[in-house]
Amino acid sequence: MPSPPTTPAIVAIVGPTASGKTALSLDLAEALGGEIVNTDAMQVYRGMDIGTAKLPPAERRGIPHHLLDTLGVRDPATVAEFQGWARAAIADIRGRGATPLLVGGSALYTRAILDRFEFPGTDPAVRARLEAELAEAGSPALHARLRSLDPESAERIEIENGRRVVRALEVIEITGRPFSASLPVQEYADPRTVQLGVTVDRAVLERRIEARVRQMFDDGLLAEVERLLGEGLAEGRTAALAIGYRQARAVLAGELTPDEAIERTVIATRQFARRQLAWWRNDPRITWLAYDDPDRVAKALAVVRGIPAGTGRW
The missing domain is CATH 1.10.20.140 (Histone, subunit A)
Known part of the structure; x- marks a missing residue:
């Protein structure tokens, strides 16, 4: 009798903002017949596109994406809720024989989805x-x-x-x-989990962050925020905190110039990237791949498919 099909692995792509996680996730999804699950806390909000670097539908290569544009900007979202949504999406994807690829910059959200984590109660x-x-x-x-x-x-x-x-x-x-x-302990909820990290030299990453922020403002972030304010962005307990959106609101309120907002957004994004790395640097389960390695897709596929490669940096 033929052996039963193996349950597809869960693949998570981590790394600091502007490191190239999205491009790697698309390449892997095409190679593995996978679907992408967003783990960015702000990309769940409809209309928050430019400031979150949300991939436009036309650039998704026909690959199904989950947990994008599911909430209005007034809606709150907690880590516990996100854990439930993402695990349900993962179960559905695997149930259809496809590989779920988690990608996004919210480190706590990713850890809460992948690892054993029971949320403390509330009072x-x-x-x-x-x-x-x-x-x-x-x-x-x-x-x-x-x-x-x-x-x-x-x-x-x-x-x-x-x-x-x-x-x-x-x-x-x-x-x-x-x-x-x-916080979550380093123990996967599902043993068929693989984490791949995208690493970038700090000086290069800082330049990439600055270029991305300037492009966001050039692409119309102020107009996007003005429209979202009409939809209740300022009242949103989660969406209103997004980096770039706070600074853009200050420009619209006359509190900052556009150049000041860009500078503050760059600084805040660099600080965010350092906090992201603080989450991941002590996780030995992550296999790190250089963002500019021409063989990064082949190396990532080798890890996912179980070819012994160890962990650490390629």
Whole structure:
């Protein structure tokens, strides 16, 4: 009797923003007969296209993409919800015999999907009190408190991301442990999981980030944000925090010039890239591939198909 078909692997492509993850994901999807699952927290929002570097449909090579354009900008989204959506999409893709390829820059979201991770509970009273403090004192003040209680988590959470700061402080108060202690452990929920990382020299990455940000503003980011403000972007608890969108809103409000907004967006994006790398640098399960290696697709396929190559940098 023929042996039953092997369940397709789960392939996750990680790496800092502007490193070339999207191009690699498309090449691998074509080679593996795969479908792509977005793991970028902001690309789930309809209309947030330019500022999130969302791949236009015409450039997706006919490859099915999941978890893009599923929410309006007013809708909140949590890591726990994203975990459920992504795992359901992965199960559906594998059920059809295709290979799911996860790609996106939200490191916590990717880890929550791939690894064993049960979310800590919530306490409505604690959450309400912290949110009231956030409204009164502002995110920097609460972030300073988080830094004193849990420096590791503070390093990974943006100062302006009041929602995540509140969540971290809530978990600390409820559990009596650092928020970082409740993050995913390095144990795959499904053993047929492969992580591929795209690595770029820091100086090159910083130039690529600056070029990408300038292109976004040239391509009409201000007009995109003006339109989204009419759809409720400013009231969105998640979407309003997106890098580039905050700075563009400041231009439209007369608080920054376009050049100042570009400079601040570049700085914020570089800081975000460093936080992304902090998530991944200590994960020995990732096989790193140079962004400009002409053989990166062949090497990635060898890893996915199980040809022994070890981990680390090719």
